Structures are given as C-alpha cells and as structure tokens.
Amino acid sequence: MDLDGAVVLVTGASAGIGAATARLAAKAGARVVLAARRVDRIEALADELPDAIAIPTDLADSGQIPTAVQVALDTYGRIDVLVNNAGQGLHVPLEEVEADDFRAVLELNVVAPLIAMQAVLPAMRRQGAGAIVNVSSGTSRRVFPGLGAYAATKSALNMLSAVARAEWAADGVVVSTVYPVITATEFHDVLRAGSLTARPGMPPAQSPEQVAEVILELIRSGEEEAVLSY
Secondary structure (H helix, E strand, C coil), X not given: CXXXXXXXXXXXXXXXXXXXXXXXXXXXXXXXXXXXXCHHHHHHHHHHCCCEEEEECCCCCXXXXXXXXXXXXXXXXXXXXXXXXXXXCEECCHHHCCHHHHHHHHHHHHHHXXXXXXXXXXXXXXXXXXXXEEECCHHHCCCCCCCHHHHHHHHXXXXXXXXXXXXXXXXXXXXXXXXXXXXXXXXXXXXXXXCCCCCCCCCCXXXXXXXXXXHHHHHHHCCCEEXXXX
C-alpha cells in the first residue's frame, strides 16, 4: 500500500512505537489518526504533524474504540491502515500473577485489538483495500521466565492476526504482525505489575523508530510478519 494520502489510525499513539509510527507515516504523506488516553500528548503530536487528528481513547474501554473509528471516518471519509499498538506488560513469575492483572492485560492486549479490527473492517471492505498491523512481541516466540503471562496475551494476538489474514484476504484487507523484542520506550515504566530485569539471553533494546520503520515496510509490502532480530 502506498502511504501517500492514506489515512492511518494508530492506537497507543502518545509515546514510544505508536508516536514513532505516526511521525514516520506522516513523513510518508499519510493523514494520521492518533488514539490514546493521554490527551495532552496526542494533541501536541497532532499539532506537530501536517495532517493529523487526536482522538482521546481508552483502549481498555471497548466501547470507546468504535467511537474513535467513527470519528476518523467522519473526518477523513476512510481508514486505510490500522496499527494496533496499544498494550501493557505483565512481568512477574506465573505463580505470582494476579488474576485481575492478567484479565486487564488480556483486555488491552487481545480484546482491544480484536475490537479495533472489527471496527475498521466494514470501511476497508467498502474501499476494497486495507492494511492492519498488529504489534506483538518477540517474547511470544521464545521462552522468557517471568514473562509468561504477558507472552500468552501476545500469542493470542498472533493467532487472531493469522486467522484474520486468512478470513479477510478476499476483501483486500491485509493483516500483518510485527514482533519487536525490547524497545527503548516508557513501556517498562508502566507495567501492570512487575519490572524488567536483566535475564540470560535478553537482547539489547531497539529504538521505537526502528520498529516504526518495520511497521511501515509491512504496510507497504503486505508481508505476513516481520521479526526484529534479537
């Protein structure tokens, strides 16, 4: 997909990978829709970009997601790309995982992306084309003790992505998955529970801009997945 003139909706756009993706998409000529909770940040980012709107959205509240999509459609008349980036970590050993924490992370990391995909699908079908990129995690492809609950949510997202890609291909909607590992963002400062501690085999952090470049390449190519090297 050519990003020039495309309408790109990015969730979790207030910082990190989401903000970097929004900036890079705008640089490529896209019109950007910023969805996140932190109103001041997405409004400041919208002011920074040439053609963007900020839609305050709590992705943990599933009822707000279709509303954000409708605002985007009312503003631009179409949605060409969805980047499901919003998420939260849960970095504690399995024996210490609280059920309420796991439910909350499942809601944000799995249920919210599904609802967002469902919300943009009718518009993409009408257009006969669309691209969805779901931001997963390299932790879902390797065993990292202490990250099992978080990795389980991303593994669920991986399957949703794979099945959506198969189910919607005939409609011209291409679903892809990106697998960052550790990214140098605020993500690890706002975990649902636990903390990031050095573990054997843990790779160095990647920049959000590196991940954003891979996301845009997936949008352009339509490839099924991209795994950032460890």
